[in-house]
Amino acid sequence: MSNAPAEEIPAEEIDLTEANEVIDKYLTLPGNLMPVLQGIQEAYGYVPKPTIDLVAERLNVYPSQIYGVLTFYAQFHLKPRGRFIIRVCVGTACHVQGAERITETFFGRLGIGHAETTADLRYTFEKVACLGACGMAPLAMVNDDTFGKMTVQKVDEIIETYNARPMK
Amino acid sequence: MVNLTINGKQVAVEKDATIYDAAKACGIKIPILCHDKKLHPFGGCRMCLVEVEQMKGRLIPACTTPVTEGMIVQTTTDEIVKARKLVLELLLLKHPIDCPVCDAAGDCDLQNLTYEYKVNMNRFVDEKFNHEIDYENPLIERDMNRCIHCGKCARICDEIVSYGAYTFINRGIEAKMGTEFDGPLNCEFCGSCVSVCPVGALNSRPFKFKARWWALQKTKSVCSYCGTGCQLTLGSKDGKVLTTIYDENQGFHNGQLCTRGRFGYQFVNSDKRLTTPLVRKNGKLQEATWEEALAEVTSRLSAGKSDPASVAALATPRLTNEELFLLEKVFRGTIGTDNIDHSAGFAHEALTKGAVASFGVAASPSEIADIQKSNLLLVVKSDAYETHPVIGFEINLGVKRKGVAIRIVSDKKGKLTRLPGAKTTVHTPGSEVALFNALCKSVIDQGLVAEGVAGLDALKAAVADATAEKAGVTAEEIAAVAKDYATAEKALIILPIGLGYPGHNAALASAAANLAILTGKIGKEGSGLLIMGEKNNSQGAVDMGIYPKGTGLAASAIIDGCANGNVKTLFVAGENPVVSYPNRKKVEKALENVEFMVVADLFLTETAALADVVLPACSFAEKNGTFTSLGRRVQNVRKAIPAVGLAKTDFEILNALSQALGGARYNNQGEVFTEIAATVPAYKGLSQAGLKDEGAVYPVAVAAKLVPVQAKTAAPAAGKLAMVTGSALYHCGTMSRFGEGPMYVCPDAYAELNVADASALKIAEGDQVTVTSATGAVQVAAKVGKRVPQGVVFSPYHFGEGSVNTITDGAEVTYVTVAKK
Ligand code: SF4
Ligand code: SF4
Ligand code: SF4
Ligand code: FES
Ligand code: FES
Numbered sequence: 001m002s003n004a005p006a007e008e009i010p011a012e013e014i015d016l017t018e019a020n021e022v023i024d025k026y027l028t029l030p031g032n033l034m035p036v037l038q039g040i041q042e043a044y045g046y047v048p049k050p051t052i053d054l055v056a057e058r059l060n061v062y063p064s065q066i067y068g069v070l071t072f073y074a075q076f077h078l079k080p081r082g083r084f085i086i087r088v089c090v091g092t093a094c095h096v097q098g099a100e101r102i103t104e105t106f107f108g109r110l111g112i113g114h115a116e117t118t119a120d121l122r123y124t125f126e127k128v129a130c131l132g133a134c135g136m137a138p139l140a141m142v143n144d145d146t147f148g149k150m151t152v153q154k155v156d157e158i159i160e161t162y163n164a165r166p167m168k
Numbered sequence: 169m170v171n172l173t174i175n176g177k178q179v180a181v182e183k184d185a186t187i188y189d190a191a192k193a194c195g196i197k198i199p200i201l202c203h204d205k206k207l208h209p210f211g212g213c214r215m216c217l218v219e220v221e222q223m224k225g226r227l228i229p230a231c232t233t234p235v236t237e238g239m240i241v242q243t244t245t246d247e248i249v250k251a252r253k254l255v256l257e258l259l260l261l262k263h264p265i266d267c268p269v270c271d272a273a274g275d276c277d278l279q280n281l282t283y284e285y286k287v288n289m290n291r292f293v294d295e296k297f298n299h300e301i302d303y304e305n306p307l308i309e310r311d312m313n314r315c316i317h318c319g320k321c322a323r324i325c326d327e328i329v330s331y332g333a334y335t336f337i338n339r340g341i342e343a344k345m346g347t348e349f350d351g352p353l354n355c356e357f358c359g360s361c362v363s364v365c366p367v368g369a370l371n372s373r374p375f376k377f378k379a380r381w382w383a384l385q386k387t388k389s390v391c392s393y394c395g396t397g398c399q400l401t402l403g404s405k406d407g408k409v410l411t412t413i414y415d416e417n418q419g420f421h422n423g424q425l426c427t428r429g430r431f432g433y434q435f436v437n438s439d440k441r442l443t444t445p446l447v448r449k450n451g452k453l454q455e456a457t458w459e460e461a462l463a464e465v466t467s468r469l470s471a472g473k474s475d476p477a478s479v480a481a482l483a484t485p486r487l488t489n490e491e492l493f494l495l496e497k498v499f500r501g502t503i504g505t506d507n508i509d510h511s512a513g514f515a516h517e518a519l520t521k522g523a524v525a526s527f528g529v530a531a532s533p534s535e536i537a538d539i540q541k542s543n544l545l546l547v548v549k550s551d552a553y554e555t556h557p558v559i560g561f562e563i564n565l566g567v568k569r570k571g572v573a574i575r576i577v578s579d580k581k582g583k584l585t586r587l588p589g590a591k592t593t594v595h596t597p598g599s600e601v602a603l604f605n606a607l608c609k610s611v612i613d614q615g616l617v618a619e620g621v622a623g624l625d626a627l628k629a630a631v632a633d634a635t636a637e638k639a640g641v642t643a644e645e646i647a648a649v650a651k652d653y654a655t656a657e658k659a660l661i662i663l664p665i666g667l668g669y670p671g672h673n674a675a676l677a678s679a680a681a682n683l684a685i686l687t688g689k690i691g692k693e694g695s696g697l698l699i700m701g702e703k704n705n706s707q708g709a710v711d712m713g714i715y716p717k718g719t720g721l722a723a724s725a726i727i728d729g730c731a732n733g734n735v736k737t738l739f740v741a742g743e744n745p746v747v748s749y750p751n752r753k754k755v756e757k758a759l760e761n762v763e764f765m766v767v768a769d770l771f772l773t774e775t776a777a778l779a780d781v782v783l784p785a786c787s788f789a790e791k792n793g794t795f796t797s798l799g800r801r802v803q804n805v806r807k808a809i810p811a812v813g814l815a816k817t818d819f820e821i822l823n824a825l826s827q828a829l830g831g832a833r834y835n836n837q838g839e840v841f842t843e844i845a846a847t848v849p850a851y852k853g854l855s856q857a858g859l860k861d862e863g864a865v866y867p868v869a870v871a872a873k874l875v876p877v878q879a880k881t882a883a884p885a886a887g888k889l890a891m892v893t894g895s896a897l898y899h900c901g902t903m904s905r906f907g908e909g910p911m912y913v914c915p916d917a918y919a920e921l922n923v924a925d926a927s928a929l930k931i932a933e934g935d936q937v938t939v940t941s942a943t944g945a946v947q948v949a950a951k952v953g954k955r956v957p958q959g960v961v962f963s964p965y966h967f968g969e970g971s972v973n974t975i976t977d978g979a980e981v982t983y984v985t986v987a988k989k
């Protein structure tokens with residue numbers, strides 16, 4: 001259902017230099033809104049609010065329209081994302097193999113829910129539909145690493161492994 | 169022309185018409201939900217499906233399909249009706265059935281179509297939406313559960329208003345009409361989106377639960393705020409104006425209004441209205457009868473007959489033509505004084521003197537319709553948009569739809585400067601005349617003078633040393649604007665004037681006229697000069713002769729006369745000099761000093777509070793008569809409600825006085841109009857009945873002539889900021905302060921600063937600051953942004969508290985210091 005509340009966007013102070021550079025690069029090109037937003041997301045890992053205002057001003061587009069574009073395409077993120085993106089498949093095959101228990105365990109261990117990010121920006125957790133490796137169900141991914149035949153124990157191992165990784 | 173057959177009827181229409189247009193033209197109704205004649209076709213709702221014989225096998229939307237020769241169209245076959253029912257059923261799948269509490273009930277297209285198509289059951293069921301309703305602003309309630317995704321609100325806000333508050337956000341089933349970050353609405357509050365919403369998703373909060381739509385009495389009239397002259401329909405019930413009703417077929421603006429017209433009507437029913445005459449006894453204003461009040465006024469005015477120079481009158485250009493004409497007759501005719509003005513001494517010099525000198529007529533040589541017919545608009549001051557918002561819509565439409573080029577010369581940036589292709593030249597405050605002289609010189613230097621322009625040598629001499637630098641801009645900028653303007657086939661200059669613009673005077677009108685004449689941009693459609701008087705009847709006041717002729721005193725001289733005792737009796741009809749004329753202290757002292765002052769007004773204004781007799785006057789909604797718009801359109805104002813309390817119209821007041829003083833007596837205001845038509849040449853042949861709903865644009869015979877003018881440039885004051893005054897978008901004069909709508913969104917005076925100046929002065933948005941000039945000091949809230957250039961402060965003049973005229977004295981620019989309180 002479409003009753004998702006508006007995303008809470010924290011007020012933030014960010015350095016706009018990189019955003020300005022991205023805009024400079026595409027300023028005179030027609031149809032530059034998408035590449036500009038993609039470039040900004042690449043630079044910041046998400047699209048921070050102040051950059052939306054900047055894009056609106058410099059490209060002379062309504063901020064509302066930019067927001068419309070950002071919420072239409074799944075590729076854009078309006079909130080900071082974690083260093084490690086944990087995806088757990090809840091597609092049919094994974095579901096029958098107990099994906100629910102895996103997600104619940106992650107929630108409990110990380111203290112965050114679906115589409116949320118830990119306060120230290122280490123993890124973002126997402127439930128996703130079929131990842132295309134149903135034979136290994138239930139399936140989890142951390143960034144590009146795949147973990148098949150997931151168990152509660154493996155959840156702890158994953159967290160331990162990535163807790164030990166450096167943030168940058 | 170294209171010929172087609174609709175339901176067996178032969179129709180011939182323009183080749184760019186759609187099937188919907190063609191059907192409408194021959195009286196066949198095709199239901200629509202997402203279509204609006206003012207907006208680009210959208211084709212989103214599928215309500216208008218029809219069958220075209222040549223395209224058998226599928227139904228096509230009438231609102232987006234262009235006609236083709238020989239088309240054979242059916243609009244109501246069984247299959248079409250079935251399809252439309254399906255569309256309605258699908259809409260009702262999500263749409264709540266909360267019509268009993270919805271303000272749109274009775275005026276809701278979905279409800280009406282559901283009834284018409286007898287959709288009394290739904291084969292589908294689904295969970296309804298549960299979006300939170302946006303109650304956060306006091307004017308527009310947004311209930312997206314009722315939204316049918318027709319996109320009209322987003323389209324009108326983008327295409328016509330150019331604000332772009334809405335967009336579809338999210339996708340799929342989660343899609344909804346939203347704002348930036350799905351936050352509360354924070355916009356111009358023009359209500360355009362509310363007016364076009366076909367359901368009850370967008371509602372006017374001030375009207376909420378006031379009346380059912382069908383119980384309203386509807387009266388067509390004219391907005392009483394600015395000089396644009398938008399027509400509106402007042403919805404009233406039980407003697408109260410409860411709302412303005414949208415009628416897309418009304419006026420040049422197709423029913424579009426700005427926030428003042430749409431949400432500012434409440435002043436009519438304000439509980440602050442004066443309901444009884446007041447007479448000063450023992451130093452205090454006390455309730456009195458009309459007999460008593462009028463007797464006192466009559467005796468003072470008849471005494472004045474033996475010394476007419478001691479009598480003066482100030483009238484607001486908000487009165488009807490009939491009232492102003494009668495006022496002129498009473499004071500100039502019966503009493504014999506020439507001291508009559510409508511704040512002309514401050515603001516309308518451009519009309520009365522400049523236009524006469526340059527064009528031979530005291531009016532704009534152009535009409536509002538010229539905006540969209542032009543190739544290039546040269547707008548003086550970016551806030552032409554704020555003084556006359558619906559003219560702003562016309563400009564938006566011209567630029568965005570018709571490809572009209574736009575050049576802006578202004579002391580600050582504004583909304584118009586963001587239009588596609590707009591080029592803005594920001595000059596130093598108060599240098600408008602210098603800038604036009606420099607443009608003229610550049611036209612001459614670039615050899616772009618039109619053929620056969622008389623008086624060129626005198627102008628050449630006058631502008632010989634007019635350099636771009638004197639206006640604070642570069643030579644390249646001037647050369648570019650001059651060239652663009654001169655080489656456009658048709659070009660129109662747009663010049664707003666009003667009490668907030670002390671520099672916009674006769675010299676500026678002539679300086680602008682010179683540029684138009686020099687380049688041959690006069691006397692043809694889409695060209696010329698549009699002089700935008702501030703108030704709803706600024707033009708009528710000039711036409712009715714409400715300005716000093718001969719030796720009479722102009723407004724500022726009348727104030728001086730009150731101060732030095734030469735003026736002993738002052739009659740004020742609706743003006744509020746204390747708040748709106750420069751130098752508040754001086755005005756107050758003068759008005760306290762005058763022996764006898766009578767004020768006729770709707771409210772106990774700051775000026776009325778100083779009067780000896782106060783007469784309660786009627787608002788525009790309580791009377792018949794005419795207003796003349798800045799485009800010279802004379803339009804009927806119609807009475808929608810009975811007088812509030814014991815209030816009388818200014819016509820009734822002046823008629824009574826006229827009779828008591830031995831002057832004319834009229835049976836009704838209509839008789840005055842008959843006399844106007846017989847004596848005011850431009851109005852010759854007009855009758856109130858003949859004006860009908862559309863009104864009539866009176867013709868002018870322009871005799872254009874170059875009138876060289878000298879530019880005065882204000883010497884900058886070291887270490888000080890240049891303060892310019894003007895209008896705020898939501899306000900007009902001092903009357904909008906009594907309209908709830910404008911006061912909800914813009915309740916207080918403010919001073920707008922550039923971010924750089926603000927940070928240097930350690931001032932943040934919303935801080936209370938003290939603005940000090942040589943004349944005085946005032947405390948207001950700070951606004952911080954990029955609209956005003958560095959070194960400049962802007963402040964609107966409408967407010968009683970923190971009124972900027974406490975610190976201005978009539979100069980184009982006031983040098984001030986700004987400090988955090
Ligand atoms: S009120 Fe006017 S400016 Fe605001 S969203 Fe509606 S159309 Fe746009
Ligand atoms: S809010 Fe009204 S006008 Fe806007 S899309 Fe929804 S139904 Fe249409
Ligand atoms: S204030 Fe002016 S622009 Fe606004 S609705 Fe009234 S006449 Fe039109
Ligand atoms: S259902 Fe989980 S990978 Fe296919
Ligand atoms: S009215 Fe034609 S598709 Fe909506």
